[in-house]
Amino acid sequence: MSGTFKTAGASKPAKTSQTESVTPSATGLLLWLWNGYLKRHTGLLLVALAFMMLEGSMFGFLSYMMKPMFDQVLVGGSQTALIWVAAAIFGIFALRAISSVLQKVLLTRISQLTVSDVRMEMMAHLMTLDGTFHQNYPPGYLMQRIEGDVEAVNKVWKTIITGAGRDVIALISLFAVAINVDWRWTVAALAGVPLLVLPTFLLQRYVRGNARISRDVSARLSTRLNEVFHGIVPVKLNRLEAYQSKRYRKLTRQRIELEVKSSLGQAAVPGLIDIMSGLGFVVVLMYGGSEILSGEKTVGDTMAFFTALGLAFEPLRRLGAFSGVWQVAAASLERIKELLEMVPELRDPAIPQPAPKGVPGIVLNDVHMEYGDTPILRGATFVAEAGKTTALVGASGAGKSTVFNLLTRLVDPESGEVSIGGVPVAAMRLGDLRSLYSVVSQDSLLFDETLRENILLGRSDVTEEMLKTALDAAHVSDFLPRLSDGLDSPVGPRGTNLSGGQRQRVAIARALLRNTPVLLLDEATSALDAQSEAVVQKALDRLSEGRTTLVIAHRLSTVRNADKIVVMDQGRVVDQGTHDELIARGGVYADLHSLQFDAA
Numbered sequence: 049m050s051g052t053f054k055t056a057g058a059s060k061p062a063k064t065s066q067t068e069s070v071t072p073s074a075t076g077l078l079l080w081l082w083n084g085y086l087k088r089h090t091g092l093l094l095v096a097l098a099f100m101m102l103e104g105s106m107f108g109f110l111s112y113m114m115k116p117m118f119d120q121v122l123v124g125g126s127q128t129a130l131i132w133v134a135a136a137i138f139g140i141f142a143l144r145a146i147s148s149v150l151q152k153v154l155l156t157r158i159s160q161l162t163v164s165d166v167r168m169e170m171m172a173h174l175m176t177l178d179g180t181f182h183q184n185y186p187p188g189y190l191m192q193r194i195e196g197d198v199e200a201v202n203k204v205w206k207t208i209i210t211g212a213g214r215d216v217i218a219l220i221s222l223f224a225v226a227i228n229v230d231w232r233w234t235v236a237a238l239a240g241v242p243l244l245v246l247p248t249f250l251l252q253r254y255v256r257g258n259a260r261i262s263r264d265v266s267a268r269l270s271t272r273l274n275e276v277f278h279g280i281v282p283v284k285l286n287r288l289e290a291y292q293s294k295r296y297r298k299l300t301r302q303r304i305e306l307e308v309k310s311s312l313g314q315a316a317v318p319g320l321i322d323i324m325s326g327l328g329f330v331v332v333l334m335y336g337g338s339e340i341l342s343g344e345k346t347v348g349d350t351m352a353f354f355t356a357l358g359l360a361f362e363p364l365r366r367l368g369a370f371s372g373v374w375q376v377a378a379a380s381l382e383r384i385k386e387l388l389e390m391v392p393e394l395r396d397p398a399i400p401q402p403a404p405k406g407v408p409g410i411v412l413n414d415v416h417m418e419y420g421d422t423p424i425l426r427g428a429t430f431v432a433e434a435g436k437t438t439a440l441v442g443a444s445g446a447g448k449s450t451v452f453n454l455l456t457r458l459v460d461p462e463s464g465e466v467s468i469g470g471v472p473v474a475a476m477r478l479g480d481l482r483s484l485y486s487v488v489s490q491d492s493l494l495f496d497e498t499l500r501e502n503i504l505l506g507r508s509d510v511t512e513e514m515l516k517t518a519l520d521a522a523h524v525s526d527f528l529p530r531l532s533d534g535l536d537s538p539v540g541p542r543g544t545n546l547s548g549g550q551r552q553r554v555a556i557a558r559a560l561l562r563n564t565p566v567l568l569l570d571e572a573t574s575a576l577d578a579q580s581e582a583v584v585q586k587a588l589d590r591l592s593e594g595r596t597t598l599v600i601a602h603r604l605s606t607v608r609n610a611d612k613i614v615v616m617d618q619g620r621v622v623d624q625g626t627h628d629e630l631i632a633r634g635g636v637y638a639d640l641h642s643l644q645f646d647a648a
């Protein structure tokens with residue numbers, strides 16, 4: 049479609065359903081991430097894991113080398129041992145360097161692939177959700193979810209997966225060395241561990257809670273930015289700069305506080321591990337001191353044990369810190385999962401019927417429709433004959449745009465029949481249904497691309513000749529010479545480099561190229577001056593030839609020549625006929641007419 053409706057939005061039946069929101073467990077989230085996005089990279093992951101294990105195990109080897117270094121070289125004075133111990137230590141560092149580089153590159157690749165998969169899936173999915181959803185979740189919010197939350201998950205990769213894998217292996221190898229020296233010493237060194245469990249659990253909850261709120265604040269921050277820059281002109285004209293800055297500052301302050309709290313929670317776990325490690329050291333020294341003094345343990349044994357313990361501190365602290373990072377990521381993952389699991393109510397039927405062939409007529413029969421609890425259509429009934437122009441008129445709020453929303457299935461009715469070419473709109477695939485229409489609306493949507501891209505909309509089957517015919521018929525050719533780069537001129541954000549009338553002519557050119565059997569014109573000329581209106585009207589007349597046209601117009605002058613005029617009032621069709629018939633009958637239409645006539 050080449051335009052948007054002003055009220056594409058909320059309706060009761062078209063609610064976006066959401067799965068019950070319970071806080072998913074960490075394992076549940078990991079499993080979801082694994083099944084959805086990571087499993088497909090299993091091969092690459094295994095290779096990366098192998099390098100990670102290699103890198104991690106080098107710590108164990110290093111501490112193990114302390115034994116021959118002290119016992120054979122330093123105490124034993126062996127020349128040969130000196131050479132092989134030196135060579136082995138160099139080898140250990142070299143292997144560690146190589147495996148570390150390789151695993152980082154591999155994991156970055158996997159993490160980037162995963163992140164882009166999640167982002168693309170989110171974008172594609174969010175586009176399928178109903179108007180209700182998009183009314184509740186503004187663009188800035190969704191952008192933050194796709195960009196910010198996914199980035200937060202990527203951090204898990206960078207820290208947890210890359211670091212944790214290596215650190216776990218390092219710890220295993222280091223503890224193997226320690227146990228090899230003396231398992232009782234090892235147990236003594238770990239005496240403080242049970243004391244860590246409860247505080248860590250509490251800290252994790254604290255971090256996740258703060259991270260969750262912080263992600264929300266971030267989303268609100270992007271929403272603010274989005275609104276301000278989209279509405280930059282009203283912001284300037286109403287002198288809202290200071291007010292908007294203040295609101296933004298308030299949110300950033302809130303985020304600072306949350307981030308500081310969250311970092312306190314995150315840093316506290318490694319802090320606790322430090323204390324526990326110090327305790328372990330003391331306990332072993334007290335407990336094993338006599339064995340060292342009596343010479344029961346060699347210097348090498350003692351050195352190997354304490355080197356292993358010393359080297360274990362860092363990975364232990366990092367693993368402790370990961371629990372915090374994971375909580376932050378989990379807060380984001382929760383959101384991502386929640387959005388991806390929302391299901392649109394307006395979707396393709398299970399067994400779709402084919403779209404009607406040829407130029408179809410349109411029927412609305414006793415259609416009722418509500419937004420929330422407010423009835424908008426109350427038994428609207430009319431027929432728009434095939435190949436003819438039918439105009440919808442009525443006061444603002446009468447429900448005219450809602451009729452368009454029903455025809456294109458941006459909303460579904462509570463009851464009644466909405467069909468096109470004899471096929472109920474809900475019986476067709478959404479894509480098939482929407483391919484029947486071209487829409488030229490009051491506010492034709494242009495993208496911040498070139499004029500050509502805006503007219504072709506990604507199509508590659510349009511020849512230069514077809515394009516030229518459409519440009520001429522839509523009177524785009526009239527203003528092309530005035531643009532610096534002709535068709536390749538950028539139209540600016542939302543088409544702001546063009547005038548209202550020019551934008552509409554672009555929308556008409558799009559519609560001509562789409563060449564659909566049905567045309568929906570939503571107050572297409574009401575915002576234009578008399579001269580532009582005349583040009584646009586000519587282009588529209590040309591466009592409607594041989595199509596079923598439904599047109600909404602406030603200016604009754606533009607619908608005078610319609611084959612039929614349907615008069616709507618408060619959600620009902622109160623009269624229909626030709627202009628002359630309706631005037632002669634002297635009802636709502638005649639009132640509207642004299643109102644406009646008098647005003648003029």
Ligand code: ADP
Pocket residue numbers: 055056057058059419420424442443444445446447448449450451
């Ligand atoms: P018209 O096109 O005749 O001016 P509409 O079909 O746009 O009328 O709107 C009919 C009524 O529905 C209006 O009262 C309007 O306020 C209400 N309405 C339109 N869109 C929405 C929406 N997304 N949510 C709630 N109410 C809406």
